[in-house]
Amino acid sequence: MEDFHASASFDLQGADLRALRKARGLTLTALAERVGRSVGWLSQVERDLSSASVDDIAALARVLDVATSSLLALGGGQEAGRIVRADNRRPIGNRNPGLTEGLLSPDLTDDFEVIHSRFAPGARLDHAVSRPTQEVGYVVAGHFDLWIEETLFHLHPGDSFRLRGDLFRWANPYPETCEIIWVISPPVY
Structure with missing residues (x-):
C-alpha cells in the first residue's frame, strides 16, 4: 500500500x-x-x-x-477537471515492479481514461490478465513485448495496439525504458 x-x-x-x-x-x-x-x-x-x-x-x-x-x-482551482500539468499528474497503478503510471486525463469521470506508462528495463507482467475494457496503446519510446492471448508481438516506437477484454501479458526485456500512452474504457484505475 x-x-x-x-x-x-x-x-x-x-x-x-x-x-x-x-x-x-x-x-x-x-x-x-x-x-x-x-x-x-x-x-x-x-x-x-x-x-x-x-x-x-x-x-x-x-x-x-x-x-x-x-x-x-x-491541486484544484480553475484548471481542475480541464488541465493536467506535467508536474501535477496523479500517479496511479504501482502493482508491478518497474512500472510507473500517471493519469493524463483530468479525472476518471469520462467514458475513458488516458494513462502514461513507463516500463523500466526488465519490468514484466508474468501472469496473463484480462480486463473488462477496450484499450488502445501507443508506443512513444523504447521497445515492448506484448502477448495477446498466446501471440507475441514485438512493438517499437510509433506502433499501436488494441485489447478488447483479451488475455494479455507484457515485458520490457530491453535496455531502455519503454513509454506507452494507453486509452482505457471504462476507467479501471
Missing part, C-alpha cells in the same frame, strides 16, 4: 470514486458495507458533501483494488 499523510494537500475525488464503483458493478450499499460505513456517508462522499479520513480512503482503495492515489486529486 502507498504511504500518504493526512496533512498532505490531497482531496478525495467523489466523482472518481463513483466512476470506479460503477465500473466494478458495485452499488452504494455494497461498497458501504465492504468499507464498514453507511450508505448515506458514502453517497455524501461521492457528491463531495462529506470528507473521508485517511483510513476511509485506504479502505475504499483496497475494496476497489486501486492505488490510493487513484482516489486523490492534486
Whole structure:
C-alpha cells in the first residue's frame, strides 16, 4: 500500500470514486458495507458533501483494488477537471515492479481514461490478465513485448495496439525504458 499523510494537500475525488464503483458493478450499499460505513456517508462522499479520513480512503482503495492515489486529486482551482500539468499528474497503478503510471486525463469521470506508462528495463507482467475494457496503446519510446492471448508481438516506437477484454501479458526485456500512452474504457484505475 502507498504511504500518504493526512496533512498532505490531497482531496478525495467523489466523482472518481463513483466512476470506479460503477465500473466494478458495485452499488452504494455494497461498497458501504465492504468499507464498514453507511450508505448515506458514502453517497455524501461521492457528491463531495462529506470528507473521508485517511483510513476511509485506504479502505475504499483496497475494496476497489486501486492505488490510493487513484482516489486523490492534486491541486484544484480553475484548471481542475480541464488541465493536467506535467508536474501535477496523479500517479496511479504501482502493482508491478518497474512500472510507473500517471493519469493524463483530468479525472476518471469520462467514458475513458488516458494513462502514461513507463516500463523500466526488465519490468514484466508474468501472469496473463484480462480486463473488462477496450484499450488502445501507443508506443512513444523504447521497445515492448506484448502477448495477446498466446501471440507475441514485438512493438517499437510509433506502433499501436488494441485489447478488447483479451488475455494479455507484457515485458520490457530491453535496455531502455519503454513509454506507452494507453486509452482505457471504462476507467479501471
